[in-house]
Amino acid sequence: MKILVGIKRVIDFSVRVQVKKDGSGVNTDGVKLSINPFDEIALEEALRIREKGMQAEVVAVSIGPAEVQQQLRTALAMGVDRAVLVETGEVLQPLMVARIFHELTKRENADLVILGKQAIDDDCNQTGQMLAALWDRPQATFASKVELKDKTLTVTREVDAGLETISVDLPAVVTTDLRLNTPRFVKMPDIMKARSKPLQTLKLDDLGVAKAPELEITNYAPPPQRVGGKKVADVPALISALKERGVL
Amino acid sequence: MNKILVVAEHDGKTLNASTARAVNCALAIGGEIDVAVFAVNASAVSTAAGKLKGVKRVLKVERAENAHQLAAVLAPQIAKLAKDYTHVLAPSTTFGKDLLPRAAALLGVQQVSDVMNVIDATTFERPMYAGNAIVTVKAPAAPCILATVRTASWQECGTGGTAEIVSVTTDAAVPAHTRFVGLKAEKSDRPDLQSAPRVVSGGRGVGSKENFAVIYKLADKLHAAVGASRAAVDAGFVSNDLQVGQTGKIIAPELYVAVGISGAIQHLTGIKDARTIVAINKDPDAPIFQVADIGLVGDLFQILPELEKELDEL
Ligand SMILES: Cc1cc2nc3c(=O)[nH]c(=O)nc-3n(C[C@H](O)[C@H](O)[C@H](O)COP(=O)(O)OP(=O)(O)OC[C@H]3O[C@@H](n4cnc5c(N)ncnc54)[C@H](O)[C@@H]3O)c2cc1C
Numbered sequence: 001m002k003i004l005v006g007i008k009r010v011i012d013f014s015v016r017v018q019v020k021k022d023g024s025g026v027n028t029d030g031v032k033l034s035i036n037p038f039d040e041i042a043l044e045e046a047l048r049i050r051e052k053g054m055q056a057e058v059v060a061v062s063i064g065p066a067e068v069q070q071q072l073r074t075a076l077a078m079g080v081d082r083a084v085l086v087e088t089g090e091v092l093q094p095l096m097v098a099r100i101f102h103e104l105t106k107r108e109n110a111d112l113v114i115l116g117k118q119a120i121d122d123d124c125n126q127t128g129q130m131l132a133a134l135w136d137r138p139q140a141t142f143a144s145k146v147e148l149k150d151k152t153l154t155v156t157r158e159v160d161a162g163l164e165t166i167s168v169d170l171p172a173v174v175t176t177d178l179r180l181n182t183p184r185f186v187k188m189p190d191i192m193k194a195r196s197k198p199l200q201t202l203k204l205d206d207l208g209v210a211k212a213p214e215l216e217i218t219n220y221a222p223p224p225q226r227v228g229g230k231k232v233a234d235v236p237a238l239i240s241a242l243k244e245r246g247v248l
Numbered sequence: 249m250n251k252i253l254v255v256a257e258h259d260g261k262t263l264n265a266s267t268a269r270a271v272n273c274a275l276a277i278g279g280e281i282d283v284a285v286f287a288v289n290a291s292a293v294s295t296a297a298g299k300l301k302g303v304k305r306v307l308k309v310e311r312a313e314n315a316h317q318l319a320a321v322l323a324p325q326i327a328k329l330a331k332d333y334t335h336v337l338a339p340s341t342t343f344g345k346d347l348l349p350r351a352a353a354l355l356g357v358q359q360v361s362d363v364m365n366v367i368d369a370t371t372f373e374r375p376m377y378a379g380n381a382i383v384t385v386k387a388p389a390a391p392c393i394l395a396t397v398r399t400a401s402w403q404e405c406g407t408g409g410t411a412e413i414v415s416v417t418t419d420a421a422v423p424a425h426t427r428f429v430g431l432k433a434e435k436s437d438r439p440d441l442q443s444a445p446r447v448v449s450g451g452r453g454v455g456s457k458e459n460f461a462v463i464y465k466l467a468d469k470l471h472a473a474v475g476a477s478r479a480a481v482d483a484g485f486v487s488n489d490l491q492v493g494q495t496g497k498i499i500a501p502e503l504y505v506a507v508g509i510s511g512a513i514q515h516l517t518g519i520k521d522a523r524t525i526v527a528i529n530k531d532p533d534a535p536i537f538q539v540a541d542i543g544l545v546g547d548l549f550q551i552l553p554e555l556e557k558e559l560d561e562l
Contacts, residue, residue, distance in 0.1 A: 016513060017377040026381055094349070095358045122376050123494070124361045125345050129319065130353035138320055138426040141346045144488065154429065158488045159342040160442065160497065161259070165429040166318070172425075178495060179482060213358050219384040223375070228525065231532075231543040235554045238526070239562070241542045247446075247503045247524050248562065 001056045001170075003046045004113045006101060007039040007075055009068045010121040019222045026220060035071045038116025041176040044183040046114050047079045049148055057081050059108060063100055065089055069199060076194035077186045083197070088204035093122075096212040098130035103209050105135055110171060112153075117142050117175040128175035138168035141175040250279025250369055253307075253329060255322075255338040255347065256297050260287060260315070263296040265443045266339035266397075268404035273397040274337055275302045275405060276366040282307055283411070284329060286314040286322050294413050301406035306413045316428035317343065323350035324420040330355055330392050334369070340396035340498075341442075352394040359394045360387050364401035374398070378494045379517040399442065400500040400521050434487045436474075438464075441490060444473035445502040447522075449492055451515075452479035453508020453529065453548060460485050462552045463507060469559045475499070477509045493518035508548050511536025528552070 011017055012032040019026055035043075043060065050056040060075035062068045063086040072083035086100055105113060118125040132139035140146070140155035144163065147154045157164045158177045232238050242248040252274040257264040267283065274281045282305045283297040290308040298306045307329070313321050326347070330336050336351065338344030340362045352359040364382070365373035370393065371386045387393045441447060448470060450463040460480075467474045475492040476485065492499060494514040500521035507528045509515060516539055519525060527540035530547050537543040544551060 011377070013514070017380040019381050026377060093358050095353060095356070098353060118495070120378065120494070123378065124359075126349035126352070126359055126361060129346060129349035132320070133323060133350040133353035136423070138423070139346070139350065141319075142342060157342075159431075160489060161431060162433040162487065162489050164431045167427045167429050169425040178478065179488065213356065213388050215358055215360060215385040215387050217383050217385050218371075220376075221382045221384075223379055223382050223520065226520065226525070226539045226541075228539040228541055229537060229543070230541060231537065231545060235544070235551060235558055238542060238544050238555065239558050242503075242524070242526070245524050245541065 006115040040183040042114040076197045077190040083199040094126035102134040132173040138172040142177045144179045252335040253333040258293040269399045269402040270397040272402045272405040298411035301409045303411040319347040320426040321422045326351040327354040328418040362398040400498040439473040441473040446472035447501045448505040449475035451477035451509030
């Protein structure tokens, strides 16, 4: 069985992102970049499936500039068998990313693709669903529990109403939610060991994937600022303040 | 003229309020608005959808496979229907987020997620980076535009409409590779978190599942829905459907009371549109106080009982 895991390099979740004054984007100078947290969960889940004794090869895939090799090295250190970088300097949108993954599922003959439910930079929440559509295979999104038996996945999904369970046939796409697992920490010796693991680079242009339509982003603006900060001394003052604002 | 199809969210019996919010976004785009109800028997839901103001027609799309609103089953049907429309909208709930990208990919369309504002029929505002940036995006008009609607940004449209209800069938082939097994819904008599005018949320500071009783008590006093931070859900104090934030529910109540919540960026994303934010936290430097309209520093286990007492005396 072959499992592909997608990882995207994003601005770290702890950074308070600032919009550039000219509206052309957000500040990335000197800003910490990490693996999208949902993708770390995807990596962890793939490794756990393998560690449960399933014969599986786990391949981490990232699409981006040469620098994302660093994040792929982290994935290798976590325990994936090999890594593939699809190199491009362009910022791609979900439909294009899904097309690239679709091409890779064919090349790799994948049985399972695990992606994060959303990337915390564009917050789109689309790629897994789009890949499943193009591949004509099931999608199990927002997963908080995954059980694999024979060629069937039983997946618990976090939905607005509570927890939904679906059963899907492999090959399939799973997207991860936060409570699926807690990713392991990478240990120093693993980083050393990972240096000898294979990391293959493919040029996006060589993949033969047709360019997908895109949204044109014409402006970035900071959100309207809330002016908070007012404090009251005690409960009676809290009640008065609520009345003043007309909420009580 | 724009022709807009709104995909109804429902549980087979009742129309979810998020649909009326998506219709309001359709009204902002302008044009003829239809609502599609996918179900085994769509009658009750269609009747409700037909009353939404501004809706011209309700399409009942009835077939046995539509029983559980599975994305893999509905998306091919939406892709067929989309041929007659300039826009297809769905609420940005877990239902719409799961479904619409699948339909978009079938149509070769790059979807717009979480529309918070309509500039014109092809230009929209949406949040990125946990709401720390609002971007303006222009979508290609052809073949059509697919977008999810950030429900917290839109009021429910009015009622009193008299839409025509029609049955439609598509010849879409639907797959059998995905099966519904079950839904564990958290039953509650409390107001619904996503639409309640008042919400009381508890965080890690509440300390335990048992202690969460103080949050429920205050919520009952205020006739409020109950919410939680991710830390509170992860710790098992409450179920996942109560999580508020970037990866939980995005809400816009009149009153939001954050109790024992520090105010991480990911949590604040979910409450930015609340009209009044109250924070109760023992740490005077907690970031939640920077956005709170009314802050009270102190131990929640002292403050909450006192607050309940004062509310009783009102
Ligand atoms: C990718 C990603 C997505 C995320 N999505 C979400 C999301 O959707 N929603 C979300 O909420 N978080 C989300 N988080 C987590 C977020 O970063 C924070 O970790 C989380 O919100 C913290 O929850 P908290 O405020 O309850 O806990 P803490 O940060 O631990 O805060 C607890 C607070 O309680 C106060 N306190 C303790 N005891 C008392 C007392 N007796 N009386 C009064 N106050 C007390 C403390 O002073 C403290 O401020 C996400 C994180 C990541 C990485």
